[in-house]
Amino acid sequence: MFVRRYPASSGIVLREKRVMRAHWLTVPVLALLAGASSWAADCPALLQGSLPELRGKGQVDLCQRFAGKPLVVVNTASYCGFAPQFEGLEATYKEYHEQGLEMLGVPSNDFKQEDADSEKTAKVCYANYGVTFTMTKTQAVRGADAIPLFAELASQSSAPKWNFYKYVVDRKGKVIGNFSSLTKPDDPAFRAAIEKAIASRP
Structure with a gap:
């Protein structure tokens, strides 16, 4: 994955890390919601x-x-x-x-x-x-x-x-x-x- 480099003082790298962390936290939540939706759909x-x-x-x-x-x-x-x-x-x-x-x-x-x-x-x-x-x-x-x-x-x-x-x-x-x-x-x-x-x- 390409990550643009900025001077540490700019604060941009920190913001990018936070965005990436939020993305990876969202993935399992979405997977759980998808699983629950599938379970409900499969239930008679x-x-x-x-x-x-x-x-x-x-x-x-x-x-x-x-x-x-x-x-x-x-x-x-x-x-x-x-x-x-x-x-x-x-x-x-x-x-x-x-x-x-x-x-x-x-x-x-x-x-x-x-x-x-x-x-x-x-x-x-x-x-x-x-x-x-x-x-x-x-x-x-x-x-x-x-x-x-x-x-x-x-x-x-x-x-x-x-x-x-x-x-x-x-x-x-x-x-x-x-x-x-x-x-x-x-x-x-x-x-x-x-x-x-x-x-x-x-």
Whole structure:
């Protein structure tokens, strides 16, 4: 690289060094921004954004946590008659997790069966049913107020008509199965959809 020489007293050499230093500091920043932009572009529409964790103040970055993985999304409710399905969902999660399966439970009061206190919701999930898969704080899952995740689920399939609707998503972020509250976690069709999602490619 050609560098013009000036008398040290002129201060021009010092200014050139500062410009060069600023240039080299800018390069890694631009690279990081480009990487982040590329990551966002690669993330499927279903997994854009984040949701608050059920317990604690952290956020679940949907793309970071679930991109490229088979996923089951369930809208849950603590006081619903289908709440015992938590046990079957947890068993399913444990059975298939080593094969890459992830599960996301999203509590909702859209059907008036969820507690306003997230600590009580957490007690039902973690203490009563021993849930270990990812759970979020209460969210809207249908209609105009639905969070983007459920708006996209509805766009690809249909909105939940009750609690414990189960959406099976492949590694590309596409819904390949939508199962109602009446479908139990050990239902052969539900399990077949999960196995299809596991076998899919990103």
